[in-house]
Amino acid sequence: AQLGGAGGTLASAVVLSDPATARELPAAFAAQLALAAPAAPWHVERRPVTRLGDALVAVTDALGVIAADVATASRTEIGELSEGVGGGSSAMPQKRNPAASVLVRSAALRAPQLAATLHLAAAGAVDERPDGAWHAEWPALRELLRVALGAARTAAALTAGLVVDLDAVARTLALSDGLIVAERLSAELAPLIGADTVAAAIAGATTGGDLRTLLEAPLAARGLRVDLDDLLDPARYLGLAAAFNTLPALAERFRVIAWDLPGHGDAPSPAAPFTVGELADAVADLIRAHGGHALYAGVSLGGATGLELLLRHPGLVDAAAIVASGALLATPESWHERAATVRAQSTSALIIGSAQRWFAPESMAREPELSGRLLHALQDADDEGYAACCEALAAYDVSARLGEIDTPVLALWGRHDQVAPEAKARQIAEGVADGRAAVIEDAAHLPPAEQPAATAAALIAFLTPHARKAQP
Numbered sequence: 001a002q003l004g005g006a007g008g009t010l011a012s013a014v015v016l017s018d019p020a021t022a023r024e025l026p027a028a029f030a031a032q033l034a035l036a037a038p039a040a041p042w043h044v045e046r047r048p049v050t051r052l053g054d055a056l057v058a059v060t061d062a063l064g065v066i067a068a069d070v071a072t073a074s075r076t077e078i079g080e081l082s083e084g085v086g087g088g089s090s091a092m093p094q095k096r097n098p099a100a101s102v103l104v105r106s107a108a109l110r111a112p113q114l115a116a117t118l119h120l121a122a123a124g125a126v127d128e129r130p131d132g133a134w135h136a137e138w139p140a141l142r143e144l145l146r147v148a149l150g151a152a153r154t155a156a157a158l159t160a161g162l163v164v165d166l167d168a169v170a171r172t173l174a175l176s177d178g179l180i181v182a183e184r185l186s187a188e189l190a191p192l193i194g195a196d197t198v199a200a201a202i203a204g205a206t207t208g209g210d211l212r213t214l215l216e217a218p219l220a221a222r223g224l225r226v227d228l229d230d231l232l233d234p235a236r237y238l239g240l241a242a243a244f245n246t247l248p249a250l251a252e253r254f255r256v257i258a259w260d261l262p263g264h265g266d267a268p269s270p271a272a273p274f275t276v277g278e279l280a281d282a283v284a285d286l287i288r289a290h291g292g293h294a295l296y297a298g299v300s301l302g303g304a305t306g307l308e309l310l311l312r313h314p315g316l317v318d319a320a321a322i323v324a325s326g327a328l329l330a331t332p333e334s335w336h337e338r339a340a341t342v343r344a345q346s347t348s349a350l351i352i353g354s355a356q357r358w359f360a361p362e363s364m365a366r367e368p369e370l371s372g373r374l375l376h377a378l379q380d381a382d383d384e385g386y387a388a389c390c391e392a393l394a395a396y397d398v399s400a401r402l403g404e405i406d407t408p409v410l411a412l413w414g415r416h417d418q419v420a421p422e423a424k425a426r427q428i429a430e431g432v433a434d435g436r437a438a439v440i441e442d443a444a445h446l447p448p449a450e451q452p453a454a455t456a457a458a459l460i461a462f463l464t465p466h467a468r469k470a471q472p
Contacts, residue, residue: 003029049141060151070083107150107154181231259282261389280309284312304329314405318407327427
């Protein structure tokens, strides 16, 4: 926001009031409009305008990619996707045109040129009253806002009604005759029959040979029995795809707001010690800032924070899922010991122990990238932030207060969790007024990471009946 007067010096404000009041005027004006206050009034500072334009173009770029993918995959010869409504063709009644995708794609093609006009006008913003630059800038910005808003609204309707033809997807995958999993074959069979042998089989399949037959012979010659059905099935080679779908699965039904523990992720290192209750107070402030009511789900310390939230702020949360947590977690002595270890040796000293506690048997071997990413996150955590979290848990115990909670609670535990096993979940479920417990199979202390689909399904089934409209 700017309010600098004719020359950008606030001279008129000084005449009408006094220098001190004039100095405060731009900030007060900006606050009323919920805008940032400039360090000094300057009419030809156009970066806020170009930044807004660039952000709008980034949005339309992303939406344009979605639209292009839908338009391509909805062609008759592919037929994997189709828009839910509209798009009928009078000349070819068997065809459904991707009408919404066309509109979004059109917006994505127009937006960059409008943003280019903003940058051109910014470069030509001379003196205090640019002669022509402003006049070119505002029509372009208004049109860019309209284009981006229309594209976003159309894309939201497009994705909400998108239809996936699984049979068509399967037919497309089958066209490769197994070659689509060549990467997996090289990784898993090369140690058994040699990289050259695998490469030769793949090369033979590309020229018309049967990949299964080409692989069976060298495996049989070495007396090896390998489940080729599993190896050649694309559905068995998904990597971290399920992990990428956890939050989107929740976001389809809820507005998801995440928060980081002190010293974790993007959160700064704590300036002073804190309690789990104080974490709950901070979450309560976050909820109030986003509308005043919420559904809650938290894992481990996040689950403990959820129980404190229900106790300290009754009525603020309509339902809570407490995952891999408990009313009391380990002993105070063990938490103090862990805090001391981290301060002396860093979080790197916890990697081996955490790997053993966090993951179900064979999980690390099955998903090495996932486990590696989570352990790296632990290693990257701020040492003081992690130690402070340990000390907060040392002072945490709400076992005697569970009966005060009348909010519906789901206590989820991983089948192999040694930190918060079944007994912890059942203590919560049986201690609160309206509680239930459920298990996530093939998971230990991090069910949302190890079994994201099962965890998301359990959360959705529990939380959906308690959701309000526009609720985070």
